[in-house]
């Protein structure tokens with residue numbers, strides 16, 4: 001019989017990544033492409049989820065992302081990811097990105113995002129994830145916020161499902177036309 005996964009702390013899976021912005025990553029103004037930054041965010045978020053679950057993970061959603069300031073070619077992008085909350089098979093992960101100008105020695109916050117990852121086996125079947133132990137006030141706040149995000153997502157999902165059902169009820173089936 002398989003054992004229940006052991007609880008893990010937030011620090012067990014916190015992950016960090018640094019990327020140098022090269023010309024290939026930029027738009028016609030020499031600024032980092034938003035899609036490229038999203039790729040970095042997805043990667044570092046997946047690292048934290050992978051470490052927490054100790055299993056393969058897939059991205060279920062990238063829920064909220066802000067691009068606060070442009071990032072220029074030659075800048076360093078520093079990304080940090082933490083698991084905020086573990087549910088049954090999914091994990092809410094927060095990612096924060098900063099840009100560092102190595103020449104000027106400055107660093108500022110450029111982006112934040114929340115993602116959900118789901119643990120799966122080699123065949124894509126969902127796997128239970130270990131509970132997350134939130135200890136510090138900051139970890140507890142993030143844990144609560146993740147619960148609120150999930151409730152909001154479920155309400156939105158239900159609202160869309162009802163809208164879809166209402167639209168289908170109004171449009172005649174092909175055989176009736």
Ligand SMILES: CC(C)(COP(=O)(O)OP(=O)(O)OC[C@H]1O[C@@H](n2cnc3c(N)ncnc32)[C@H](O)[C@@H]1OP(=O)(O)O)[C@@H](O)C(=O)NCCC(=O)NCCS
Nearest residue numbers: 058059060061086087088089090091116118120124126153
């Ligand atoms: C994510 C995925 C595994 C969910 O599988 P599913 O059979 O739809 O599963 P369910 O609806 O039963 O939900 C399973 C879990 O995922 C969570 N979940 C599902 N869709 C979600 C979404 N859009 N956002 C956040 N969480 C989501 C559920 O809340 C549930 O969490 P829990 O087990 O912790 O309670 C499946 O949709 C999938 O494989 N998607 C493709 C993933 C992928 O390829 N990602 C890369 C995209 S480029």
